[in-house]
Amino acid sequence: MTAQDITKLIVRTSMGDRGAFDLLYRQTSAKLFGVCLRILGDRAEAEEALQEVFVKIWTKADRFAVSDLSPISWLAAIARNHAIDRIRARRQPSVDIDAALDVADPTPGPEAAAVASGESERIHVCLDELDKDRAAAVRGAYLKGESYAELAERHGVPLNTMRTWLRRSLMKLRECLER
């Protein structure tokens, strides 16, 4: 299914077309479930989040018109933001560093991700211009929805230092992408 096909389905969904909505679900739910699962790390919670994500898609499909995102990225952004809202709303987790380190990280390494994303490798080139641990912080935050507090703990730096680090990294990233 091409980006244009998905765009049509989103537009038809915004007009209240249930058939289009069903097809949109069939075509994109696996990707969006992958997003929820990766961020929430819990199957039952990810299933519930996916429900809420598609309810949002049904009610807010018309907003796609004002975004510059590709259709699948627009859908993924709804899923990502919703999943991140959910983990932020959880009670502050008692971060167990040992347990956290034991969890296998199924995210492909930067190289694999660069290959997978094909034409979009520019972001990876720009991330590689950052210090290794800062690039890892940006990737970790984006893909897993880690908070400043979690990043600071993992990198062993004070929260404010982490915040300054990440902000500077993001500004450098923007500069590189706009070069």
Added chain:
Amino acid sequence: MSPADDNSPDTGGDDILAAEYVVGVLPADERREAAARIERDQGFARLVDSWEVRLSPLGASYPEVAAPAAVKTAIDRRLFAAPAPAPARASLWSSLAFWRSLAAAAAAVAVAIALAYFVAPPSDQSPQRYVASLAPQQSDVHYFVVYDARTQDIGLSHVTGARPEGRDFELWVMEQGKDPVSLGVIPVGQSVHLAVAQAFRERIAAGAVFAISLEPPGGSPTGQPTGPVVASGDLHNV
């Protein structure tokens, strides 16, 4: 105030806040505030969208995982189990002629204003620009609309009429014998823009009717207008 000052990593700034929101690192309260701002501040919403675009290639590495069938069943139950609320003014909506008559008076005004707005001669022979004055319908809501067919951009100037607390204005295009098509929720602001999806391009031409309805926050939940029409008007070539 240069962008560098405004967005220094140490003091923060809108662009940095947008980036932090998109990356997802903000604590719950700051994240909620940023999300609320996206809803009411179009400039900030655009900064957020730009960051979503910049970082979206990272999302390519999310794996696809099939969701259990029960999820779709639950979604359908949540969305469609209760009968959809009937459009409050179905009869009005179906009567294009009714609006045409209401809009006719506003047309002359629209053209006069348009001429005042665009003193520059058109660069192309084919009609590319359209205007409409969306005149109040049992309300004090008045918008002036300019549609540029080349860039598929609708510019809306808010003339009068505040939106009620907790409600949104939604813009629709009407065509005889067809369901209204939503062009989106009108962002808050004096002078705002809506992008027109490629699929709707053909629907917007001289003679089409634009209408604004009052809807729940975020727009009509049904894909069709549910609230009263507060303003409408015919589209004219410039």
